[in-house]
Amino acid sequence: MKMEEIISPENLVYTKTSLMTDKPLSFCPGCGHGVIHRIIMEVIDELGIQADTIGVAPVGCSVLAYEFMNIDMQQAAHGRAPAVATGIKRCWPGKFVFTYQGDGDLAAIGTAETIHACNRGENIAIFFVNNGIYGMTGGQMAPTTLPGMRSSTTPYGRDVALMGNPLKMTELVAMLPGTYFVSRHSVHTPLSARRFKKAAKQAFENQKLNKGLSFIEIVSNCNSGWKMTPVESNKWMEANMFPFFPPGDIKVNGELVKKAEKPE
Amino acid sequence: MGDIKLMKGNEAFAEAAIRAGCDAYFGYPITPQSEVMEYLAYQEPHKRTGMVLLQAESEIAAINMVYGAAGTGKRVMTSSSSPGISLKQEGISYLAGSELPCLILNVMRGGPGLGTIQPSQSDYFQSTKGGGHGDYRMIVLAPASVQEMSDFVKLGFELAFKYRNPVMMLSDGIIGQMMEKVELFPQQPRMTEFDQSWSTTGKTADRERNIITSLDLDPARHERHNQKLQAKYKLMRENEVRFELIDAEDADYLFIAYGSCARICQKSIRLARAKGIKAGLLRPVTLYPFPTEKIGSMADNLKGILTVELSAGQMIEDVRLAVEGRVKVALHNRMGGMVPSPEDVCNALVQSFSIR
Numbered sequence: 001m002k003m004e005e006i007i008s009p010e011n012l013v014y015t016k017t018s019l020m021t022d023k024p025l026s027f028c029p030g031c032g033h034g035v036i037h038r039i040i041m042e043v044i045d046e047l048g049i050q051a052d053t054i055g056v057a058p059v060g061c062s063v064l065a066y067e068f069m070n071i072d073m074q075q076a077a078h079g080r081a082p083a084v085a086t087g088i089k090r091c092w093p094g095k096f097v098f099t100y101q102g103d104g105d106l107a108a109i110g111t112a113e114t115i116h117a118c119n120r121g122e123n124i125a126i127f128f129v130n131n132g133i134y135g136m137t138g139g140q141m142a143p144t145t146l147p148g149m150r151s152s153t154t155p156y157g158r159d160v161a162l163m164g165n166p167l168k169m170t171e172l173v174a175m176l177p178g179t180y181f182v183s184r185h186s187v188h189t190p191l192s193a194r195r196f197k198k199a200a201k202q203a204f205e206n207q208k209l210n211k212g213l214s215f216i217e218i219v220s221n222c223n224s225g226w227k228m229t230p231v232e233s234n235k236w237m238e239a240n241m242f243p244f245f246p247p248g249d250i251k252v253n254g255e256l257v258k259k260a261e262k263p264e
Numbered sequence: 265m266g267d268i269k270l271m272k273g274n275e276a277f278a279e280a281a282i283r284a285g286c287d288a289y290f291g292y293p294i295t296p297q298s299e300v301m302e303y304l305a306y307q308e309p310h311k312r313t314g315m316v317l318l319q320a321e322s323e324i325a326a327i328n329m330v331y332g333a334a335g336t337g338k339r340v341m342t343s344s345s346s347p348g349i350s351l352k353q354e355g356i357s358y359l360a361g362s363e364l365p366c367l368i369l370n371v372m373r374g375g376p377g378l379g380t381i382q383p384s385q386s387d388y389f390q391s392t393k394g395g396g397h398g399d400y401r402m403i404v405l406a407p408a409s410v411q412e413m414s415d416f417v418k419l420g421f422e423l424a425f426k427y428r429n430p431v432m433m434l435s436d437g438i439i440g441q442m443m444e445k446v447e448l449f450p451q452q453p454r455m456t457e458f459d460q461s462w463s464t465t466g467k468t469a470d471r472e473r474n475i476i477t478s479l480d481l482d483p484a485r486h487e488r489h490n491q492k493l494q495a496k497y498k499l500m501r502e503n504e505v506r507f508e509l510i511d512a513e514d515a516d517y518l519f520i521a522y523g524s525c526a527r528i529c530q531k532s533i534r535l536a537r538a539k540g541i542k543a544g545l546l547r548p549v550t551l552y553p554f555p556t557e558k559i560g561s562m563a564d565n566l567k568g569i570l571t572v573e574l575s576a577g578q579m580i581e582d583v584r585l586a587v588e589g590r591v592k593v594a595l596h597n598r599m600g601g602m603v604p605s606p607e608d609v610c611n612a613l614v615q616s617f618s619i620r
Contacts, residue, residue, distance in 0.1 A: 052466045054336070066475045072464035074335045075477035077358050080328035083320065087332025087340070088464075090316045091288050095466060113328070116321035 017045045019070045026064055030230025032220035033061060035187040036129060036196070037068055040100070043200045044071065053096040053204075054088050056081045058110070060102035061135040079110025082117035085124045096207050098125040104134045107143040107169045114169065121178030121212035125203035128169065128215065131222035132241060139225035143167040146244055151225070166244065170217040174250040180212035182251035186219045188234040192247070199249075211254060219245045267448045273413040273440045274299035276448070277343070277369060277433075280417035282309045285452040286367075287338035288316035290329035294348045295381040296437040297371035301343075313454055323348040327355030327368075334364040335476035337463030339421055339455060343369035345437075346387050347378060349395075356430055357396030360493070361478025363462075365424035367417065368402075369433045371440035372574075374601040382601025383437030385523060388578035391434050392552040399490060401497045402430045403504055404551040406522040410444035418449060423504065427496055428462075434551060436574065438524035438603065506549035507558060511537070515544030517613055518562065520583050521572040522548050524603070529572055531606035532613070539610075541619055551579070559586035568617040569593045572609055574602075592617065 019041035027033045044053050050071055057065035059078035066073035076084040081099035089097040106114050106128050117124070133151055134140040140153040144166050148157040158166075174182040181203060185196035196218060203214035219241050223233035249257045271279065278300045281289060289309075291301045301319060309315035316333075320326035326342050333340040344352060349370045359366060370391065374384035391404045403423050405416045416433050424431040458465055460474075467473040480486040508526075511533050512518060519529040526547040536543035546562070548555050559569075569591055571580040577595040584593050596612035598604050604612075613619065 050466070051468045054464050054466060056332070063479065066473075066477065070467070070473055072467045072474050073476070074332060074464055075362075075475070075479055076331070077328060077354055080324065080331075080355070083325040083328035084332035084335075086318070086325075087288070087290065087329035087334075088336055090318060090329070091333045091336055091338045091340075092465065112321055113325050116325065 017042045019045045019050060021068055021070050023067050025068060027061065028224040030221070030223045030233065032131070032187050032218065033129065035193060036127070036218055036220065037065065039187065039193060039197045040098070040127065040200055041069055043197060043204060047201065047204055049096050049204065052094070053098070054092070056085045056088070056097070056099040058099065058101045058105040060105050062100050062102055062129065063136065065100050079105050079108070080113055081105065082110065082113040082122070082124075082126065086117055086120070086122050089122055089124050093123070096204055098127060098203070100127045101129070102135070103128070103130045103132065103142045103144040107167050115173065115176070118173040118213050118215065119176045119178045121180070123207050123210050123212065125207065125214045125216070127200070128217040129220050130217055130245060131220045131225070132166075133222045133225040135222045135225050139222070144245075146240060168245070170215065170245075170250060173215050174256060178212050179215055179251055180209070180254045181206055181214040183249045184217040184219065184245060184247050186237070186247055188221065188237065217245070219247065266450055269446055269448060270443055271410060271446050272299055272443050273407070273410045273435065274371065275303045276410045276414040276446045277417060278303035278307070279448060280414040281341060282307060282312055282315060283449055283451050284418045284421055285313065285339060285454040286315055286341055286421070287454055288318070288333045288340045290318050290320050290326040290333070290340070290342050292320050292323045292326050292344065292348060294345045296373055296383070296440050297343050297345045297369065299440075300369065313451070315454070323351035324355065327352040330366050331355055331359055331362070331364060334359065334366045335362070335464050337455070337458030337465065341367040341369070343371070345371045345373045346375050346384070349387060349390070353390070353396035356402070357398050357400060358478050359430045360396075360400035360402060361398060362476050363428045363493075364430070364476065365421075365428050366430050367420045367424055367433065368430055369435060372434065372436040374599065380601040381437070383524060383574060383603065384599070384601060385436055385525065385574035386576070386578065386599070387434065388551065388573070388575060391432055392554070400493060401500070401552055402432050403427070403500055403553070404432045404434050406434050406549060406551050407439055408523050408526045408547060409439070410442065410446045413439060414446050414448055418452075427500060429496065434523070436523050501553040504550055505553045505555050505558070507555040508547040508549060510545040510547070512544035512546060512562070514542055516542040516567045517544070517617060517619070518566050518569045519543065519545045519572055519609070519613070520548070520559065520569055520579070521545065522551060522579065525572045525574060528604060528606055528609060532609040535606055535610040536613060541613070543613065548579075554582045554586070556582065556586040559583060560588065563587040563590040566591045570609075570613050570616055571595050572604065573597045575599065
């Protein structure tokens, strides 16, 4: 078969969504951010809601999200994305509003904004990328850094007696009556990426129901910050992050899921 | 003629917000300005005009809600008092850097720290010289009456959108709490169209995506952004200076005071003139831009200037810059919530310039 015959519409298995710009991603090779970006944009594309969607990019590795996402976006101060999203959504209740936040942003400096946006039941979606480290600033300890895990500010490992325990924000916000859908995912395998996409779609569709906030954590790797190869980092993530942050639905349709799924 | 009512300054501000067609108010309680949100809550503005009212979890969250809503082109506001305004400074810097319009009311109380709930004017530097990080300015309006607490809401929104910049109303505990007659302006409609050249209401097929951000990692581009901001502030200085003169035409001695102190000085003028001293008042209505040129042009015809402030002497620095040493500038001030009487101010004038 000639090449010209292979390149035909019926053989198309993948196409880049027009909701991703042509700008090369600035993320480290092997990092999960690019996949998460693309999946969220694919969902907005498939739902046909680009003209009614406003995204909020915070501070951290995701600070330049607006360079890659071809939608209207606002860049928020560190930790304040849920407040910024609240301001947008309250003024435009018919629009789709989401934040895209890392663990330092959402679970440390922005803890108050996160909990209160969840508790008020703002009809927005929060995408929470948890890689257990401050990536942008060079690999410091995050609120989600595992006990014993090394970072540039815990060079001998996180000592919980001195530095406290990692924070499970997702389980915490699931307890609040304002959250409608709370789920934890990853994107390091084709299956997990497909599951995340389904949840992301749900998070946008939920906004039409006006029943509360959709909160999706994506446990992801930071191969640069963890000082590993991409493949090693994904294996390390499965072996170490998943037992502490198990993937699966935590709250569906406003009801807590009784038994969390076992790690993949 | 509009409705005439007897109202507190804070209430007049809140009523004016609804009437100005404000789209949203985000706030957090703090004395002495809590009446703003209380009045709005009682009025149920969502029923009157569809205006959004939300009590945030902190001043920080409130100013960032303002940021989000302002970024969609809406007419939004917040209010607070000194310690709360300090918490909002990060957000104000982002609003200025991202060129977003909004109105911020500061009903000043004494500091530093938790200070006191009594009136003060010690946030002059913070309001007029920046406050948050980075090179930015905002127009600062200083109301001296309950009437102006109402009128400046409309003016403030006009200026905020004219320059796509935050505007602050710098009031104090006296103006916020006192009751006076106020003529309220008629109800204005809320906006129905939003500037698609910059606001983020959702990217439509007919335009490029809009981004609200203050970040630019390219230093050359970011310098150009700063130069653009500075050019805007220069336009403000050229076009938006506002002040009031009272008995200033024949004055030998000039009081310079804003807000509640300007009201006190009006009485001091009468006391001084009764003693045969030709006193007058220049009241800056905009603290930024400051009436530098006007004060400078008057300097050679004056025997002395007395600035009257509820601070350690902050505005006096701008007055001294304006007169460039051509006339003696003295200060009469009280701090920590204390307020001078008109007699105190008159006596300070006599003593400062050894008037016989």
